[in-house]
Amino acid sequence: MHKIVDNKILKAILIQGKPVLLEIGGKANFLEIRILSGEPNFEITSAIKDYIIDWLDLDRDLEPFYQLLSQHSQLSYMAEEFHGLRIISTPDLFEALCWSVTGQQINLTFAYKLKRRLVEKYGSHIEFENRIFHIFPSHARLAGADPAELRSMQFSSKKAEYIISIAKLFATEQLSKEILLSLPDLEARQKMLMSVKGIGIWTANYALMKSLKEQSSIPYGDAGLLQALLIHNIITDKKDGLQIRNFFQEMRGWESYVVFYLWRSLAKKPG
DNA sequence: CTCCAGGGCAAAT
DNA sequence: ATTTGCCATGGA
Incomplete structure (x- = not known):
């Protein structure tokens, strides 16, 4: 349901019933979102932001999870190897x-x-x-x-x-x-x-x-x-x-x- | 060829 | 209340 091109995610979604094509790229400490197709206004832009935060679970503080993992004898490596990996949800x-x-x-x-x-x-x-x-x-x-x-x-x-x-x-x-x-x-x-x-x-x-x-x-x-x-x-x-x-x-x-x-x-x- | 995959249902014990 | 047969297909 999405493509990854040049380290950026491309995904089409419906926002308030209207199709929008998003490009999500990573910068140092934030994400840069571009609306490639659709008619953005403030309301839609705001809804897109909410969607992405929900979809990529961006609001969650993972530190307690990594604390928990690091105490586990077999899984502690994951805190390093998968650091920053968040649940990619299916909002629909x-x-x-x-x-x-x-x-x-x-x-x-x-x-x-x-x-x-x-x-x-x-x-x-x-x-x-x-x-x-x-x-x-x-x-x-x-x-x-x-x-x-x-x-x-x-x-x-x-x-x-x-x-x-x-x-x-x-x-x-x-x-x-x-x-x-x-x-x-x-x-x-x-x-x-x-x-x-x-x-x-x-x-x-x-x-x-x-x-x-x-x-x-x-x-x-x-x-x-x-x-x-x-x-x-x-x-x-x-x-x-x-x-x-x-x-x-x-x-x-x-x-x-x-x-x-x-x-x-x-x-x-x-x- | 057999077994098993990011299972669940309905029939048979 | 548990166990079994079946579904569909493809890869190991």
Whole structure:
């Protein structure tokens, strides 16, 4: 959903329903944002700033997290190696849910392929200097999609059904980020999401972590998480729930960040 | 060929 | 209340 060119992020988003193309570049101690396409005014510029702060989690003080990591025998290296890395969130809850349903039980490479097809077929886009910048499909668009069409794009029948029914929940305003945020606590949010077909505990926690940025939302059972915990000798058995719970007990308040860093540790190092 | 990927559901124990 | 079969596909 974004491109990186010359060490700058290019991303198209909707701000107040209007498409805007952003370029985010790094300077010494601040970010420089350019609006490449769109009609900026004060209100839009301000909303863009809020969006980026939310998206890249820029308001969070990571020092307490690095303190916690540095005390951990196996993970202390991360405070150095991944210094400054923040959770890249998915502000659009609908997108987060579609992605987590898509990614269920298949390898990530294939999951990315499916998402690309979904975005290219149903999403809008901005064209700028002969390049296309995609915007994730609206729930309204996917609510009207034909499940057979998703099936032909190699979504499983169940995933096609789940995604379209989730889109309909959004389209009929039975589900939204605002509705979830209005609930009293994490448990209530998990419960509401899990009442939807296709959303189990993993999907609920993933979406809550990525979109609502719940700091204690742990995607228990996640294949990548378990693999990373094994690699770091934090657990010896993927089925040993006690070891896993004990680990997250130590990381209380920063569970999501630890998961995010563990996932990052699995990524192939460039070069 | 088999196993497993950033799971969840429904049927069968 | 737990376990199992199934979904779809591709890489190891």
